[in-house]
Amino acid sequence: MIGDPNGRNILRATTVWSKDAAFEMLMPDYWEVKLDKDDEYNTDIYLSSSEYNDDSCVILPGTVGYGVSADLEKEQWSTLTEWGTADDWYFYETVDGIRRPVFRTATFTDEDGNYYILEAQYPEENWETCNADVSNMIATFKTLNTKLEDTYIAEEIFQPKWAKIALPLLETQETKFVVDYPPTWTVENLEKNMITDTENSCSVYGGVALRDLSEAASYEEDVLVLDNNTMAKKYTLYNDTGIAYMEVVSVEYNGATYNFELHNITADNKDICTSNFESVVQSFRTYEEEIGATSGYDVFDEENQ
Known part of the structure:
Protein backbone atom coordinates (compact mmCIF):
# COMPACT_ATOMS: atom_id res chain seq x y z
CA MET A 1 0.00 0.00 0.00
CA ILE A 2 1.37 3.40 -1.01
CA GLY A 3 -0.22 5.89 1.32
CA ASP A 4 -3.87 5.97 2.27
CA PRO A 5 -6.59 8.14 0.74
CA ASN A 6 -8.07 9.06 4.11
CA GLY A 7 -4.95 10.66 5.60
CA ARG A 8 -3.96 7.73 7.78
CA ASN A 9 -0.55 6.25 8.52
CA ILE A 10 0.49 2.63 8.32
CA LEU A 11 1.89 0.95 11.42
CA ARG A 12 3.81 -2.27 10.81
CA ALA A 13 5.00 -4.17 13.87
CA THR A 14 5.65 -7.55 15.43
CA THR A 15 4.09 -8.86 18.60
CA VAL A 16 5.99 -8.67 21.88
CA TRP A 17 6.29 -12.44 22.08
CA SER A 18 7.44 -13.26 18.52
CA LYS A 19 9.36 -11.47 15.77
CA ASP A 20 7.76 -13.85 13.30
CA ALA A 21 4.21 -12.71 14.10
CA ALA A 22 3.98 -9.45 12.17
CA PHE A 23 0.94 -7.31 11.49
CA GLU A 24 -0.13 -3.92 10.26
CA MET A 25 -2.98 -1.52 10.78
CA LEU A 26 -3.92 2.02 9.83
CA MET A 27 -3.88 4.85 12.34
CA PRO A 28 -5.20 8.43 11.97
CA ASP A 29 -2.50 10.98 11.21
CA TYR A 30 -3.20 12.75 14.51
CA TRP A 31 -1.99 9.63 16.32
CA GLU A 32 1.69 8.79 16.70
CA VAL A 33 4.01 5.96 17.68
CA LYS A 34 5.93 6.53 20.93
CA LEU A 35 8.71 4.62 22.68
CA ASP A 36 7.89 3.32 26.15
CA LYS A 37 10.98 4.90 27.73
CA ASP A 38 9.57 4.76 31.28
CA ASP A 39 8.49 1.10 31.09
CA GLU A 40 4.89 1.96 31.82
CA TYR A 41 3.55 -0.75 29.54
CA ASN A 42 4.44 -4.30 28.53
CA THR A 43 5.37 -3.22 25.02
CA ASP A 44 8.34 -1.36 23.56
CA ILE A 45 6.07 1.14 21.87
CA TYR A 46 2.58 2.49 22.26
CA LEU A 47 0.18 4.61 20.23
CA SER A 48 -1.34 7.83 21.51
CA SER A 49 -2.67 11.17 20.33
CA SER A 50 -2.35 14.77 21.44
CA GLU A 51 -6.14 14.91 21.15
CA TYR A 52 -6.19 13.24 24.59
CA ASN A 53 -4.28 14.76 27.50
CA ASP A 54 -1.29 13.03 29.11
CA ASP A 55 -1.41 9.88 26.98
CA SER A 56 -4.77 9.05 28.52
CA CYS A 57 -6.02 7.26 25.39
CA VAL A 58 -3.44 4.62 24.54
CA ILE A 59 -3.16 1.54 22.34
CA LEU A 60 -0.60 -1.20 23.01
CA PRO A 61 -0.10 -3.04 19.69
CA GLY A 62 0.87 -6.70 19.82
CA THR A 63 0.96 -6.90 23.61
CA VAL A 64 0.97 -10.14 25.62
CA GLY A 65 -2.14 -9.51 27.71
CA TYR A 66 -1.33 -9.89 31.39
CA GLY A 67 -4.90 -10.11 32.59
CA VAL A 68 -6.94 -7.60 34.56
CA SER A 69 -8.28 -6.97 37.99
CA ALA A 70 -11.13 -9.24 39.02
CA ASP A 71 -12.90 -6.16 40.39
CA LEU A 72 -13.70 -4.92 36.91
CA GLU A 73 -16.90 -5.81 35.11
CA LYS A 74 -16.38 -7.27 31.67
CA GLU A 75 -18.30 -7.86 28.46
CA GLN A 76 -17.29 -10.09 25.59
CA TRP A 77 -17.98 -9.20 21.97
CA SER A 78 -16.97 -10.54 18.57
CA THR A 79 -15.72 -7.83 16.25
CA LEU A 80 -15.78 -8.70 12.55
CA THR A 81 -13.16 -7.11 10.28
CA GLU A 82 -12.09 -7.70 6.68
CA TRP A 83 -9.20 -9.86 7.96
CA GLY A 84 -11.25 -11.92 10.38
CA THR A 85 -12.99 -11.91 13.75
CA ALA A 86 -11.50 -10.53 16.94
CA ASP A 87 -12.33 -11.78 20.42
CA ASP A 88 -13.17 -8.37 21.90
CA TRP A 89 -13.37 -7.72 25.64
CA TYR A 90 -14.46 -4.48 27.34
CA PHE A 91 -13.58 -3.92 31.01
CA TYR A 92 -15.64 -1.47 33.08
CA GLU A 93 -15.57 0.26 36.42
CA THR A 94 -18.42 2.07 38.14
CA VAL A 95 -17.63 5.24 40.09
CA ASP A 96 -20.38 7.32 41.73
CA GLY A 97 -22.95 5.35 39.79
CA ILE A 98 -21.32 6.08 36.43
CA ARG A 99 -20.15 3.05 34.45
CA ARG A 100 -17.38 3.54 31.91
CA PRO A 101 -14.84 1.34 30.12
CA VAL A 102 -11.33 1.35 31.57
CA PHE A 103 -9.71 -0.64 28.82
CA ARG A 104 -10.34 -3.08 26.01
CA THR A 105 -8.52 -6.01 24.41
CA ALA A 106 -9.10 -7.24 20.86
CA THR A 107 -7.41 -10.57 20.10
CA PHE A 108 -6.93 -11.93 16.60
CA THR A 109 -5.68 -15.48 16.00
CA ASP A 110 -4.23 -16.64 12.68
CA GLU A 111 -4.42 -20.12 11.14
CA ASP A 112 -1.05 -21.05 12.69
CA GLY A 113 -2.30 -20.31 16.19
CA ASN A 114 -0.40 -17.03 16.56
CA TYR A 115 -2.33 -14.45 18.53
CA TYR A 116 -2.27 -10.68 18.16
CA ILE A 117 -3.56 -8.58 21.05
CA LEU A 118 -4.43 -4.90 20.69
CA GLU A 119 -5.02 -3.36 24.11
CA ALA A 120 -6.64 0.05 24.55
CA GLN A 121 -6.62 2.12 27.73
CA TYR A 122 -9.34 4.75 28.04
CA PRO A 123 -9.40 8.25 29.60
CA GLU A 124 -11.98 9.32 32.15
CA GLU A 125 -13.19 12.03 29.79
CA ASN A 126 -13.82 11.69 26.06
CA TRP A 127 -13.66 7.93 26.29
CA GLU A 128 -16.37 7.68 23.63
CA THR A 129 -14.16 9.48 21.10
CA CYS A 130 -11.17 7.41 22.19
CA ASN A 131 -13.15 4.22 21.70
CA ALA A 132 -14.23 5.34 18.22
CA ASP A 133 -10.58 5.88 17.24
CA VAL A 134 -9.65 2.49 18.67
CA SER A 135 -12.48 0.74 16.83
CA ASN A 136 -11.50 2.34 13.54
CA MET A 137 -7.91 1.15 13.95
CA ILE A 138 -8.88 -2.38 15.00
CA ALA A 139 -11.05 -2.62 11.88
CA THR A 140 -7.95 -2.22 9.66
CA PHE A 141 -5.85 -4.95 11.34
CA LYS A 142 -4.28 -7.62 9.16
CA THR A 143 -1.33 -9.98 9.48
CA LEU A 144 1.84 -9.76 7.37
CA ASN A 145 3.55 -12.66 5.65
CA THR A 146 6.91 -10.90 5.66
CA LYS A 147 9.40 -10.98 8.53
CA LEU A 148 10.28 -7.58 9.93
CA GLU A 149 13.92 -6.79 10.65
CA ASP A 150 13.32 -5.21 14.05
CA THR A 151 11.01 -6.01 16.92
CA TYR A 152 8.95 -3.00 15.93
CA ILE A 153 8.90 -1.05 12.73
CA ALA A 154 6.69 1.98 12.53
CA GLU A 155 6.34 2.94 8.90
CA GLU A 156 4.44 6.17 8.70
CA ILE A 157 3.39 6.98 5.16
CA PHE A 158 1.60 10.29 4.89
CA GLN A 159 -0.40 11.29 1.88
CA PRO A 160 -2.69 14.32 1.69
CA LYS A 161 -6.32 13.39 1.91
CA TRP A 162 -7.64 12.32 -1.47
Missing part, protein backbone atom coordinates in the same frame (compact mmCIF):
# COMPACT_ATOMS: atom_id res chain seq x y z
CA ALA A 163 -11.04 13.33 -2.78
CA LYS A 164 -13.86 10.93 -3.59
CA ILE A 165 -16.16 11.07 -6.57
CA ALA A 166 -19.18 9.00 -7.59
CA LEU A 167 -19.57 8.52 -11.35
CA PRO A 168 -21.96 6.56 -13.57
CA LEU A 169 -21.09 4.16 -16.36
CA LEU A 170 -21.24 6.42 -19.41
CA GLU A 171 -23.11 3.88 -21.53
CA THR A 172 -25.98 3.29 -19.11
CA GLN A 173 -25.87 6.32 -16.76
CA GLU A 174 -27.21 3.94 -14.12
CA THR A 175 -24.59 1.83 -12.38
CA LYS A 176 -22.46 4.10 -10.20
CA PHE A 177 -18.98 3.58 -8.86
CA VAL A 178 -16.68 5.53 -6.54
CA VAL A 179 -12.95 6.23 -6.83
CA ASP A 180 -10.46 8.38 -4.93
CA TYR A 181 -8.20 10.83 -6.71
CA PRO A 182 -5.16 12.90 -5.58
CA PRO A 183 -5.51 16.48 -4.33
CA THR A 184 -3.46 17.72 -7.30
CA TRP A 185 -6.07 16.35 -9.72
CA THR A 186 -9.27 18.11 -10.69
CA VAL A 187 -12.62 17.06 -12.12
CA GLU A 188 -12.49 18.69 -15.55
CA ASN A 189 -15.34 17.24 -17.59
CA LEU A 190 -18.19 15.43 -15.84
CA GLU A 191 -19.92 14.60 -19.11
CA LYS A 192 -16.92 12.46 -20.01
CA ASN A 193 -16.07 11.36 -16.43
CA MET A 194 -12.72 13.10 -16.90
CA ILE A 195 -10.25 13.85 -14.09
CA THR A 196 -7.02 15.70 -14.95
CA ASP A 197 -3.65 15.87 -13.22
CA THR A 198 -3.02 19.61 -12.95
CA GLU A 199 0.72 19.12 -12.43
CA ASN A 200 1.53 16.51 -15.08
CA SER A 201 -1.14 17.06 -17.76
CA CYS A 202 -2.35 13.46 -17.94
CA SER A 203 -6.06 12.64 -17.73
CA VAL A 204 -8.21 9.76 -16.51
CA TYR A 205 -11.53 8.76 -18.04
CA GLY A 206 -13.68 6.44 -15.92
CA GLY A 207 -16.67 4.27 -16.76
CA VAL A 208 -16.04 4.41 -20.51
CA ALA A 209 -16.66 1.73 -23.13
CA LEU A 210 -13.73 -0.60 -23.77
CA ARG A 211 -11.94 0.71 -26.85
CA ASP A 212 -10.72 -1.42 -29.75
CA LEU A 213 -7.19 -2.27 -28.65
CA SER A 214 -6.20 -3.09 -32.23
CA GLU A 215 -6.07 0.65 -32.94
CA ALA A 216 -2.69 0.65 -31.21
CA ALA A 217 0.41 -0.43 -33.11
CA SER A 218 0.91 -2.91 -30.27
CA TYR A 219 -0.16 -3.43 -26.69
CA GLU A 220 0.84 -5.40 -23.60
CA GLU A 221 -1.61 -7.13 -21.30
CA ASP A 222 -1.05 -7.37 -17.55
CA VAL A 223 -3.02 -7.64 -14.31
CA LEU A 224 -3.83 -4.95 -11.73
CA VAL A 225 -4.98 -6.06 -8.27
CA LEU A 226 -7.50 -3.68 -6.72
CA ASP A 227 -7.74 -2.79 -3.04
CA ASN A 228 -10.72 -5.16 -2.76
CA ASN A 229 -8.55 -7.97 -4.23
CA THR A 230 -10.39 -7.97 -7.57
CA MET A 231 -8.12 -8.91 -10.48
CA ALA A 232 -8.46 -6.33 -13.27
CA LYS A 233 -7.02 -6.49 -16.78
CA LYS A 234 -4.46 -3.82 -17.61
CA TYR A 235 -3.38 -2.87 -21.13
CA THR A 236 -0.50 -0.59 -22.13
CA LEU A 237 -0.90 0.79 -25.66
CA TYR A 238 2.11 1.69 -27.84
CA ASN A 239 2.43 3.75 -31.02
CA ASP A 240 4.35 2.70 -34.11
CA THR A 241 7.63 3.93 -32.61
CA GLY A 242 7.19 1.73 -29.52
CA ILE A 243 6.31 4.56 -27.13
CA ALA A 244 3.50 4.06 -24.60
CA TYR A 245 0.74 6.62 -25.05
CA MET A 246 -2.22 5.17 -23.13
CA GLU A 247 -3.04 2.74 -20.33
CA VAL A 248 -6.40 0.98 -20.06
CA VAL A 249 -7.76 -0.99 -17.09
CA SER A 250 -10.91 -3.10 -17.34
CA VAL A 251 -12.63 -4.14 -14.10
CA GLU A 252 -15.31 -6.84 -14.09
CA TYR A 253 -17.26 -6.65 -10.84
CA ASN A 254 -20.67 -7.94 -9.76
CA GLY A 255 -21.79 -8.56 -13.33
CA ALA A 256 -20.78 -5.15 -14.70
CA THR A 257 -17.66 -3.96 -16.52
CA TYR A 258 -15.93 -0.70 -15.59
CA ASN A 259 -13.22 0.60 -17.93
CA PHE A 260 -10.67 3.30 -17.15
CA GLU A 261 -8.25 5.06 -19.50
CA LEU A 262 -5.12 7.11 -18.85
CA HIS A 263 -4.40 9.62 -21.64
CA ASN A 264 -1.54 12.01 -22.48
CA ILE A 265 1.31 9.81 -21.27
CA THR A 266 4.75 11.21 -22.09
CA ALA A 267 8.29 10.12 -21.34
CA ASP A 268 8.47 12.80 -18.63
CA ASN A 269 5.22 12.03 -16.81
CA LYS A 270 4.80 8.30 -17.45
CA ASP A 271 5.97 7.04 -14.04
CA ILE A 272 4.01 9.46 -11.87
CA CYS A 273 0.91 9.43 -14.07
CA THR A 274 0.66 5.65 -14.31
CA SER A 275 1.30 5.29 -10.57
CA ASN A 276 -1.47 7.73 -9.68
CA PHE A 277 -3.81 6.31 -12.31
CA GLU A 278 -3.42 2.79 -10.99
CA SER A 279 -3.96 4.02 -7.42
CA VAL A 280 -7.18 5.71 -8.54
CA VAL A 281 -8.43 2.53 -10.21
CA GLN A 282 -7.35 0.36 -7.27
CA SER A 283 -9.61 2.41 -4.99
CA PHE A 284 -12.66 1.37 -7.07
CA ARG A 285 -15.84 0.30 -5.26
CA THR A 286 -19.52 0.48 -6.09
CA TYR A 287 -21.64 3.38 -4.90
CA GLU A 288 -23.68 1.02 -2.74
CA GLU A 289 -20.53 -0.33 -1.08
CA GLU A 290 -19.31 3.19 -0.38
CA ILE A 291 -22.56 4.33 1.19
CA GLY A 292 -22.81 1.14 3.22
CA ALA A 293 -19.24 1.43 4.50
CA THR A 294 -19.17 5.12 5.26
CA SER A 295 -22.70 5.56 6.62
CA GLY A 296 -23.05 9.21 5.79
CA TYR A 297 -19.51 10.26 4.85
CA ASP A 298 -19.66 12.96 2.17
CA VAL A 299 -19.03 11.79 -1.38
CA PHE A 300 -18.81 14.11 -4.37
CA ASP A 301 -21.81 12.82 -6.33
CA GLU A 302 -21.69 14.33 -9.82
CA GLU A 303 -25.46 14.11 -10.26
CA ASN A 304 -26.10 16.35 -7.27
CA GLN A 305 -23.64 19.13 -8.02
